Amino acid sequence: MAATSKRLLLSDLISSDKIDQVPSHYIRPLSQRPNLQDVLHDSIPLIDLQDLYGPNRSHVVHQIGRACRDNGFFQVKNHGVPESTIANMMEIAREFFRLPEEERLKTYSDDPTKTTRLSTSFNIHTEKVANWRDFLRLHCYPLEDYMHEWPTNPASFGDHVAEYCRSARGLALRLIEAISESLGLDRDYISRQLGNHGQHMALNYYPPCPQPDLTYGLPGHTDLNLITILLQDEVPGLQVLRNGHWVAVDSVPNTFIINIGDQIQVLSNNKYKSVIHRAVVNCQKERISIPTFYCPSRDAVIGPAPELVCDDQHAVYRHFTYGEYYDKFWNRGLATENCLDIFTASSST
Ligand code: OGA
Numbered sequence: 634m635a636a637t638s639k640r641l642l643l644s645d646l647i648s649s650d651k652i653d654q655v656p657s658h659y660i661r662p663l664s665q666r667p668n669l670q671d672v673l674h675d676s677i678p679l680i681d682l683q684d685l686y687g688p689n690r691s692h693v694v695h696q697i698g699r700a701c702r703d704n705g706f707f708q709v710k711n712h713g714v715p716e717s718t719i720a721n722m723m724e725i726a727r728e729f730f731r732l733p734e735e736e737r738l739k740t741y742s743d744d745p746t747k748t749t750r751l752s753t754s755f756n757i758h759t760e761k762v763a764n765w766r767d768f769l770r771l772h773c774y775p776l777e778d779y780m781h782e783w784p785t786n787p788a789s790f791g792d793h794v795a796e797y798c799r800s801a802r803g804l805a806l807r808l809i810e811a812i813s814e815s816l817g818l819d820r821d822y823i824s825r826q827l828g829n830h831g832q833h834m835a836l837n838y839y840p841p842c843p844q845p846d847l848t849y850g851l852p853g854h855t856d857l858n859l860i861t862i863l864l865q866d867e868v869p870g871l872q873v874l875r876n877g878h879w880v881a882v883d884s885v886p887n888t889f890i891i892n893i894g895d896q897i898q899v900l901s902n903n904k905y906k907s908v909i910h911r912a913v914v915n916c917q918k919e920r921i922s923i924p925t926f927y928c929p930s931r932d933a934v935i936g937p938a939p940e941l942v943c944d945d946q947h948a949v950y951r952h953f954t955y956g957e958y959y960d961k962f963w964n965r966g967l968a969t970e971n972c973l974d975i976f977t978a979s980s981s982t
């Protein structure tokens with residue numbers, strides 16, 4: 634048994650040990666467990682982006698605005714990312730996680746400041762209870778700054794992932810324009826606040842779990858970035874907090890799930906909410922999810938848009954650099970669900 638505790642990755646720990654019980658450091662205290670029997674099943678808005686650049690643009694923009702305000706989560710179809718690009722991305726992720734341990738471990742690091750790294754849980758230095766997840770995190774904009782760091786096995790990793798990143802970025806930019814417009818701001822207002830822009834992604838691997846009611850793939854959190862574009866395989870696992878209830882969101886083929894992150898909440902001065910969500914695991918099937926996190930560059934200064942600050946709605950947040958926010962987020966280890974409170978106008982830190 635002693636040898637197993639030295640395993641770095643969850644997937645290798647369980648494949649070496651044929652675990653039929655969740656190891657104790659993955660077990661949540663009673664009050665924090667997922668209570669899977671209480672989860673509701675419901676849908677989130679599905680928005681067709683087909684008409685985004687036609688005469689019906691204002692209708693699509695309105696739908697996006699309403700979904701951002703009321704749900705914080707929506708799905709999109711006719712999003713412009715080719716099916717083959719999506720299929721190649723998913724396949725290469727699956728192949729990567731099937732590589733022998735020593736091959737995958739070439740990119741292993743526990744250091745959240747590393748721009749390419751394979752790791753496990755969330756931040757093993759700051760968290761008390763571990764999460765049932767391994768993940769490969771990549772920075773991916775500008776591509777030429779980071780691609781040389783990426784895994785070279787499987788051989789087509791770089792090509793397929795780069796193609797996916799370019800296409801996902803195009804979608805992110807279209808959505809950001811529409812969100813900006815839906816707030817009554819110039820179409821390029823939000824884009825101009827993002828400095829040189831940034832894009833990160835995660836390849837999340839959630840192995841089957843013998844006792845999914847004791848632990849999480851990812852516990853409840855909001856995303857710190859601007860917007861997230863989530864690609865997932867056919868295995869359910871994403872749940873969204875709505876009116877105090879957890880709602881399971883099933884995956885629909887060839888759609889993406891889009892969610893608003895903390896930076897849109899700040900820029901919109903709380904008009905749009907960064908919604909708490911989590912990933913749960915199951916005992917039968919591994920699950921892969923691939924979020925693209927579109928974000929400001931580290932030096933970009935983020936704060937509420939002046940047009941959205943008025944006598945009735947004072948600036949809820951102070952201005953900060955995205956780098957400051959990013960470092961706070963990673964250091965708190967998902968111990969609190971939301972990092973935004975530290976950046977309100979009335980806070981002193
Ligand atoms: C995330 C996330 C959800 C999922 O990586 O931030 O929320 O379904 N993932 O994997």
Ligand code: NI
Binds near residue numbers: 854855856910
């Ligand atoms: Ni998330």
